[in-house]
Amino acid sequence: MSNIAVIVAGGVGSRMHQDIPKQFINVYDKPVIIYTLESFQKHPEVDAIEVVCIDGWHDMLWAYAKQFNITKLKWVIGGGDSAQGSIAKGIYNLEGVAKPEDIIIIHDGIRPMVDETVLSDVIIKAKKHGNAVTSMPYNEQIFKVAEDDEDTTVEYIPRETLRRVSTPQAYRFDLVDEKYHEAYEKNIGIAGSNYTNTMMVQLGVRLYFAAGSDKNIKLTTKDDLEMFKSYLKADKDKWLKD
DSSP: OOEEEEEEEOOOOGGGTOSSOGGGOBSSSSBHHHHHHHHHHHOTTOOEEEEEEOTTOHHHHHHHHHHTTOTTEEEEEEOOSSHHHHHHHHHHHTTTTSOTTOEEEEEETTOOOOOHHHHHHHHHHHHHHSEEEEEEEOOSOEEEOOSSOTTOOSEEEOGGGOEEEEEEEEEEHHHHHHHHHHHHHHTOSOSTTOOHHHHHHHTTOOOOEEOOOTTOOOOOSHHHHHHHHHHHHHHHHTTSOO
């Protein structure tokens, strides 16, 4: 059994308002995507990495991988017209390569702070249940907008019943491959902001929660980028003597 990471890096990052895709922005002389790949490179249970990359940046990614010694990178393929399209292309590219029981770990390329324990737990849970999704409790109160007046509310959702779910998430290859084919054949769970986890639920699959981390931020805006820099600096400061 192998554990294969599929890193989704096909977006242009328009909300970051930069001249280059946000996954290739340099932070302390290293591209964001390399921080992400290093987490999977260093994890002893990850056997291979595939990156679904924005067109025109494939050669640059291979060059960065060589520079930063990302030896587990085996495939770089073009992205789709959405996150779901990119993931589907990544899964289909592994047909004839991955075994049915292999674990496929899907992760956003712009979530560069992947904790080793989180990644380990996702793999463990996926091996046990066939799937696993990174999750965290929801700590804010959630109210539903009133049907008769959108500026008011008369109903709330108990936060104990909610979970925030992100990536990494992991699935047996036979499951995720079958469900992506089914989703596109039936046009279920592929439009808009859908992701693998939402698609799975819409197709009747029970998902299993794995550990998460508040540091596992998604770099969408400039503020997110500054927070990422702060986390990196804090980690460096841990090594400084008083």
